[in-house]
Amino acid sequence: GAVVSQHPSWVICKSGTSVKIECRSLDFQATTMFWYRQFPKQSLMLMATSNEGSKATYEQGVEKDKFLINHASLTLSTLTVTSAHPEDSSFYICSASNIAGNTIYFGEGSWLTVV
Amino acid sequence: EDQVTQSPEALRLQEGESSSLNCSYTVSGLRGLFWYRQDPGKGPEFLFTLYSAGEEKEKERLKATLTKKESFLHITAPKPEDSATYLCAVHIGGSEKLVFGKGTKLTVNP
Numbered sequence: 001g002a003v004v005s006q007h008p009s010w011v012i013c014k015s016g017t018s019v020k021i022e023c024r025s026l027d028f029q030a031t032t033m034f035w036y037r038q039f040p041k042q043s044l045m046l047m048a049t050s051n052e053g054s055k056a057t058y059e060q061g062v063e064k065d066k067f068l069i070n071h072a073s074l075t076l077s078t079l080t081v082t083s084a085h086p087e088d089s090s091f092y093i094c095s096a097s098n099i100a101g102n103t104i105y106f107g108e109g110s111w112l113t114v115v
Numbered sequence: 116e117d118q119v120t121q122s123p124e125a126l127r128l129q130e131g132e133s134s135s136l137n138c139s140y141t142v143s144g145l146r147g148l149f150w151y152r153q154d155p156g157k158g159p160e161f162l163f164t165l166y167s168a169g170e171e172k173e174k175e176r177l178k179a180t181l182t183k184k185e186s187f188l189h190i191t192a193p194k195p196e197d198s199a200t201y202l203c204a205v206h207i208g209g210s211e212k213l214v215f216g217k218g219t220k221l222t223v224n225p
Binding site for chain 1: 147151157160161164206212213215216217218
């Protein structure tokens with residue numbers, strides 16, 4: 001069964017509103033979680049690395065004020081897309097690393113459509 | 116610069132026709148190499164982690180091997196349900212990040 005759960009699986013929001021996506025590790029404590037974005041027929045693009053209890057580290061070109069990441073506990077990280085625009089429509093995927101760092105599991109992904 | 120290159124980009128096989136997917140890497144310090152399977156519209160599904168040259172791991176029809184420069188994902192007697200995109204990623208020493216290849220899209224025809 002899934003060891004990393006994402007919610008919601010898909011969401012439609014109006015342009016200008018904010019939407020929150022949750023990522024939970026179910027069977028293990030994840031000190032580090034990652035957020036990716038994937039465009040059709042392309043590989044995963046890392047957006048940010050999230051460490052429990054500290055600020056996320058964003059990749060170059062990713063707006064930290066637009067993509068707010070919170071990792072408040074060892075089992076939950078959230079990505080909030082603020083003031084969403086149609087170009088933010090994409091497939092967002094999280095992953096979680098166990099404490100040993102030897103296994104990295106991915107969530108099922110969340111489809112965001114901004115209309 | 117750390118790089119991961121997967122080949123071929125796409126592969127079509129007949130059911131039962133064995134083949135291999137390649138992942139070559141140029142990284143500053145390999146901490147682990149991961150293989151994932153991704154179905155359309157879903158998140159990647161973990162398959163294997165390999166750590167050192169010479170290591171092999173198997174799962175059903177899949178076997179992953181690792182050398183100092185590349186990894187192979189061998190698929191034996193594939194079935195249509197093995198059709199997916201297979202992603203290779205390397206975990207670099209000193210970093211929490213995975214560096215992904217662009218994937219190989221495998222199609223197995225019945």
